[in-house]
């Protein structure tokens with residue numbers, strides 16, 4: 001009888017010819033970005049890259065008049081830097097990118113709030129549809145000679161070796177397989193690459209929260225260039241501006257409540273949303289009195305005794321594109337293994353309340369590109385742990401503190417006990433009065449990583 005495992009080992013041994021240098025599993029927001037970043041890099045561009053994505057078709061840029069998708073991202077200035085370097089930002093900008101100049105964060109348990117204005121000439125963020133980003137990157141990939149981009153390519157198994165003596169390979173549901181020196185897992189929070197890599201442990205939990213998304217018609221002041229977030233007892237409600245009269249909703253709540261909200265009639269949904277954005281029912285009068293006293297004391301620092309900010313009024317759903325997504329945290333203790341690197345949600349999944357998830361993924365892209373460039377320049381094996389170690393340590397150095405801060409914020413704002421509400425309200429109001437500190441935070445978030 002033939003020894004099949006021996007044959008398989010032989011086929012994937014490093015003396016066997018790899019079908020490509022790099023396989024990117026997942027052609028979404030981060031997968032297409034890392035493939036494009038490699039394909040345009042002067043040192044890496046000769047690498048043969050195969051991108052496999054399970055989606056049936058590549059997304060296309062919709063016409064400007066078509067309705068907005070319910071999935072959008074707040075893109076940080078540092079991520080815009082990546083898109084500028086890849087040469088796709090000007091195309092996106094011509095499409096429907098909304099510049100956000102201000103961020104208002106409001107408590108619902110007290111009258112505390114904080115505003116981030118753009119310091120100097122820096123924008124707070126840009127709101128862009130996820131499909132538009134994936135589409136411009138896919139179009140770019142189709143122009144790069146060494147990149148093959150396959151859709152309807154569902155990876156069913158990965159053969160990831162314990163050492164670099166062998167190549168890695170992935171097998172698709174239709175039986176086709178590819179081998180390479182390096183597999184980059186960009187296949188989202190349920191990553192098959194991560195799950196099938198025996199040496200990568202994860203820590204994960206569900207928040208028992210879901211995010212309801214939708215596109216809203218709003219009546220806002222001026223050009224609607226402010227992003228709003230109101231922390232309610234069940235989770236934050238965010239309004240991300242899309243145009244002067246449209247905003248995208250991310251309403252975090254319990255999974256059962258999310259199901260109920262998605263099943264409401266359109267008008268009742270809008271009524272409940274307006275109520276959730278404006279209600280003072282959860283406000284703690286003791287905390288408000290303390291805040292008033294503190295605001296009076298701090299009024300020499302800023303005009304903090306101003307009337308509370310009012311979120312835009314929601315007029316209707318643009319179309320009924322309501323949907324809900326479960327929320328959780330997942331942290332890969334290592335982003336690398338022999339012949340494996342994880343990027344984006346495959347490595348780290350966070351709560352969307354800070355709009356950082358995919359921005360962290362694009363930071364991974366910047367770091368991994370530089371690390372691979374250095375490895376190739378020095379003639380090293382790009383899939384070896386020694387080549388990839390710097391990616392793991394640098395990316396984790398940026399991501400872990402961000403993940404901890406986001407998780408902590410979510411826990412902090414789900415608590416309704418008076419001492420906690422008081423402490424966080426005073427913290428928010430004090431921070432709001434300290435303009436240089438706020439400017440510094442926005443500046444730090446807009447920095448590109450140093451590799």
Ligand SMILES: Cc1cc2nc3c(=O)[nH]c(=O)nc-3n(C[C@H](O)[C@H](O)[C@H](O)COP(=O)(O)OP(=O)(O)OC[C@H]3O[C@@H](n4cnc5c(N)ncnc54)[C@H](O)[C@@H]3O)c2cc1C
Nearest residue numbers: 026028029030054074155187188344345355356357358359
């Ligand atoms: C409601 C909500 C709002 C958010 N808002 C923001 C925001 O404003 N800013 C921000 O930075 N982040 C935000 N995030 C987080 C952000 O959406 C994720 O971080 C981002 O989608 C991760 O991108 P990714 O490419 O790593 O993974 P994904 O977007 O999950 O893409 C994974 C890709 O892999 C493919 N794939 C999966 N399995 C396989 C397989 N077996 N074989 C082949 N292909 C496969 C999929 O088809 C997909 O294309 C938000 C998240 C949610 C839920």
